[in-house]
Amino acid sequence: xxxxxxxxxxxxxxxxxxxxxxxxxxxxxxxxxxxxxxxxxxxxxxxxxxxxxxxxxxxxxxxxxxxxxxxxxxxxxxxxxxxxxxxxxxxxxxxxxxxxxxxxxxxxxxxxxxxxxxxxxxxxxxxxxxxxxxxxxxxxxxxxxxxxxxxxxxxxxxxxxxxxxxxxxxxxxxxxxxxxxxxxxxxxxxxxxxxxxxxxxxxxxxxxxxxxxxxxxxxxxxxxxxxxxxxxxxxxxxxxxxxxxxxxxxxxxxxxxxxxx
Amino acid sequence: xxxxxxxxxxxxxxxxxxxxxxxxxxxxxxxxxxxxxxxxxxxxxxxxxxxxxxxxxxxxxxxxxxxxxxxxxxxxxxxxxxxxxxxxxxxxxxxxxxxxxxxxxxxxxxxxxxxxxxxxxxxxxxxxxxxxxxxxxxxxxxxxxxxxxxxxxxxxxxxxxxxxxxxxxxxxxxxxxxxxxxxxxxxxxxxxxxxxxxxxxxxxxxxxxxxxxxxxxxxxxxxxxxxxxxxxxxxxxxxxxxxxxxxxxxxxxxxxxxxxx
DNA sequence: CGCCCGGCTTGACGCAGATCAATCCGATTG
DNA sequence: CAATCGGATTGATCTGCGTCAAGCCGGGCG
Numbered sequence: 001x002x003x004x005x006x007x008x009x010x011x012x013x014x015x016x017x018x019x020x021x022x023x024x025x026x027x028x029x030x031x032x033x034x035x036x037x038x039x040x041x042x043x044x045x046x047x048x049x050x051x052x053x054x055x056x057x058x059x060x061x062x063x064x065x066x067x068x069x070x071x072x073x074x075x076x077x078x079x080x081x082x083x084x085x086x087x088x089x090x091x092x093x094x095x096x097x098x099x100x101x102x103x104x105x106x107x108x109x110x111x112x113x114x115x116x117x118x119x120x121x122x123x124x125x126x127x128x129x130x131x132x133x134x135x136x137x138x139x140x141x142x143x144x145x146x147x148x149x150x151x152x153x154x155x156x157x158x159x160x161x162x163x164x165x166x167x168x169x170x171x172x173x174x175x176x177x178x179x180x181x182x183x184x185x186x187x188x189x190x191x192x193x194x195x196x197x198x199x200x201x202x203x204x205x206x207x208x209x210x211x212x213x214x215x216x217x218x219x220x221x222x223x224x225x226x227x228x229x230x231x232x233x234x235x236x237x238x239x240x241x242x243x244x245x246x247x248x249x250x251x252x253x254x255x256x257x258x259x260x261x
Numbered sequence: 262x263x264x265x266x267x268x269x270x271x272x273x274x275x276x277x278x279x280x281x282x283x284x285x286x287x288x289x290x291x292x293x294x295x296x297x298x299x300x301x302x303x304x305x306x307x308x309x310x311x312x313x314x315x316x317x318x319x320x321x322x323x324x325x326x327x328x329x330x331x332x333x334x335x336x337x338x339x340x341x342x343x344x345x346x347x348x349x350x351x352x353x354x355x356x357x358x359x360x361x362x363x364x365x366x367x368x369x370x371x372x373x374x375x376x377x378x379x380x381x382x383x384x385x386x387x388x389x390x391x392x393x394x395x396x397x398x399x400x401x402x403x404x405x406x407x408x409x410x411x412x413x414x415x416x417x418x419x420x421x422x423x424x425x426x427x428x429x430x431x432x433x434x435x436x437x438x439x440x441x442x443x444x445x446x447x448x449x450x451x452x453x454x455x456x457x458x459x460x461x462x463x464x465x466x467x468x469x470x471x472x473x474x475x476x477x478x479x480x481x482x483x484x485x486x487x488x489x490x491x492x493x494x495x496x497x498x499x500x501x502x503x504x505x506x507x508x509x510x511x512x513x514x515x516x517x518x519x520x521x522x
Numbered sequence: 523c524g525c526c527c528g529g530c531t532t533g534a535c536g537c538a539g540a541t542c543a544a545t546c547c548g549a550t551t552g
Numbered sequence: 553c554a555a556t557c558g559g560a561t562t563g564a565t566c567t568g569c570g571t572c573a574a575g576c577c578g579g580g581c582g
Contacts, residue, residue, distance in 0.1 A: 096436055100521030104436045118432060120425035126432070146418065150411050157407065163424035164381035170431030171379060171387070175357055175365045177438035178482030182539065213560065221439030226539060228561055244548080244560080260361030443569070473529065484570055489531055505530080505578080 036138075039088070054152050064139045068092075074115075074129040074137065081119030083141045087111050090135025091210040095218075096127045105218040107169075108132075108211060111200050117166050132210040177221045180259075185220040186230040187258035190240065194249060205249040234258075297399075300349070315413050325400045329353075335376075335390040335398065342380030344402045348372050351396025352471040356479075357388045366479040368430075369393075369472060372461050378427050393471040438482045441520075446481040447491040448519035451501065455510060466510040495519075 037055050065088075068074050074085060077097055089111050097103040106127055109115045119125040120142065149156035176185055198204040209216070213224040213231075220227070234240045239254035240247060249255060298316050326349075329335050335346060338358055350372050358364040367388055370376045380386040381403065410417035437446055459465040470477070474485040474492075481488070495501045500515035501508060510516060 096432055098436055098440070098521070102436075102440050102521075104439050106432050106435060117425055118428045121422050121429055126429055142421075146414070146421075149417060150414065153407070153411065156410065156417070160403075160407075160420070160424065161382050163421065163428065164378055167379045167424065167427045167431060168382055168387055170428060170435060171357055171367050174367060174431060174434050174438060175359055175363075177435060178365050178479070179359070179363050212558090218439070223540060224560080225541085225562085229539090232561075260359075260363075474531095475529085485530080486532085486571085487569060490569090493531075 039138075050152070050154055054154065066137050066139055068131040068135045068137065070131055070133050070135075072131055074131060074135070075119075075125045076128045077125055079125045081116065081123055081125045082143070083139045084114055084116040084120070084145070085129070086138040086140060087113050087115070088136040088138060090137075091132040092129050092135055092137075093132055093211060093215060094127045094129050103218070104221075105211075105215050107173075108215075108219070110196060113196075114162055117163055120163075132215075173219075182220075182222055182226050183230050183233065184259050185222065186216075186227060186234070187255045189216065189220060190247065190249065191252070191255050191259075193247075194252070205252065207247055209245045209247055300399075311413070311415055315415065327398050327400055329392040329396045329398065331392055331394050331396075333392055335392060335396070336380075336386045337389045338386055340386045342377065342384055342386045343404070344400045345375055345377040345381070345406070346390070347399040347401065348374050348376070349397040349399060351398075352393040353390050353396055353398075354393055354472060354476060355388045355390050364479075365482075366472075366476050369476075369480070371457060374457075375423055378424055381424075393476075434480075443481075443483055443487050444491050444494065445520050446483065447477075447488060447495070448516045450477065450481060451508065451510065452513070452516050452520075454508075455513070466513070468508055470506045470508055 066074070066085075068090070074092060075081070087109050092109040092115060094106045094109065094115060095103050096106045107115070109129075115129060116125070118127060145155075145159060149159060176188055180188065193207065193209075194204045197207045213227045217224045217227045231240070231242050234255075235242055237254065239251050239258070240249050242248075327335070327346075329351070335353060336342070348370050353370040353376060355367045355370065355376060356364050357367045368376070370390075376390060377386070379388060406416075406420055410420060437449055441449065454468065454470075455465045458468045474488045478485045478488045492501070492503050495516075496503055498515065500512050500519070501510050503509075
């Protein structure tokens with residue numbers, strides 16, 4: 001049984017330290033910011049149950065940081081792929097392209113989420129990753145992941161879980177694409193976003209869409225006009241309030257009720 | 262760029278020993294059949310580049326075998342999940358279920374393919390796996406996989422790749438479901454099956470569909486009637502010859518031409 | 523053998539969502 | 553400030569596929 005809202009890069013693998021309440025997505029990090037063990041979004045990438053020494057090793061994991069300006073690519077399909085990426089702040093879309101030129105958004109990734117796992121198989125990226133706003137990522141080379149994984153059981157297990165979880169998410173997207181109607185898809189999408197914002201300490205009912213209607217439609221397998229119409233319909237039904245990019249969920253239950261028949 | 266035919270459980274990770282030409286799906290294994298290194302379908306589950314001693318360890322990997330009769334479940338959603346499965350012979354479908362009862366086929370698995378990777382994340386299976394014909398699987402407990410992975414670099418890397426590959430496949434299914442029309446989906450499905458049969462040493466153009474039209478439709482996000490109509494259409498166009506479960510691909514190029522506008 | 527039943531095919535019809543098109547809105551730029 | 557432009561909304565129409573329904577076909581069983 002899949003949770004109805006497991007759209008894409010879902011909830012964090014481990015819970016986020018609820019004491020940290022990020023206020024801005026562009027905080028300048030303090031001097032020890034490079035230490036993963038001190039990272040604000042460590043909830044997701046940090047495996048639980050590490051010993052003191054394990055934690056020190058873990059801090060050596062991140063090879064580097066990268067800033068990606070809005071509209072620029074983090075990587076492109078065909079690029080050699082030697083790392084996975086952890087979003088520290090910002091918003092990224094991943095797009096897969098078909099041989100004939102058709103393309104489709106395969107996922108959106110926000111702070112605390114991991115992307116690039118699909119490149120591990122072939123050593124080449126199979127999708128484009130583009131920043132939807134200025135974005136800050138940690139770069140984690142596979143090699144280090146492997147090395148550390150051999151030394152630390154918990155780390156290895158964690159990576160396996162992250163990979164498996166990505167499979168589960170894609171699978172629930174398949175279910176959405178294969179068997180839901182337009183309004184169910186949009187409701188599922190909004191609920192999933194809400195959940196993920198909550199996991200990062202933001203409001204569950206009040207957030208900005210960093211992507212266009214067209215990009216939403218692409219992820220959900222529908223046209224931008226249909227996305228827009230469904231938004232309007234939900235608005236008329238007093239379920240949400242939408243002004244351009246700004247979404248306010250008025251009735252979570254109402255959204256939930258849209259799913260399932 | 263995704264290959265247009267990467268439907269689901271695609272080509273083997275490592276090439277199949279082309280000398281082995283399986284003639285029946287129900288061969289009685291010789292006495293050393295338990296040794297993975299002697300397995301007929303080892304192409305997929307066997308990592309390349311193992312040393313002599315690694316190989317011996319690898320042989321200890323498979324905990325047990327299981328036979329599943331046609332129509333019976335290999336596992337069900339919610340079952341505790343401690344292993345992955347390698348299909349030795351037979352045919353399995355995996356089905357995910359939505360909270361409201363709707364369900365969808367998430368993949369078909371044939372000889373030489375691995376299933377159950379989605380259960381690794383939570384420790385519970387998130388799908389049902391059902392044998393479409395009498396089926397024979399190897400059971401590989403995670404624990405052993407992890408233990409061996411720590412000792413053998415190649416093994417660990419291989420598992421990561423298998424997982425990542427599953428992500429890629431689900432992703433290309435998302436593309437199919439989100440942006441292809443009915444006849445493109447069916448053509449993609451048939452080409453993918455053809456490829457996979459080839460990888461197992463069977464004919465690329467002449468095979469049996471072990472699943473119903475309804476199950477095909479479920480995987481492809483369409484109704485059984487539509488599947489049937491597309492089959493008829495392809496048949497009229499002299500691209501395939503279909504008699505019930507028996508498919509003969511007359512023109513691979515014709516099928517390929519169906520994809521992409 | 524004939525009956526039954528699940529799976530498949532084929533036709534007629536309706537509808538959800540695509541397509542096409544006009545307009546609007548807000549942000550950016552000169 | 554007006555002009556421009558990408559994105560969003562909304563309406564009118566079209567269409568691919570779902571839905572409903574009637575028959576067919578083949579295999580298992582009494």
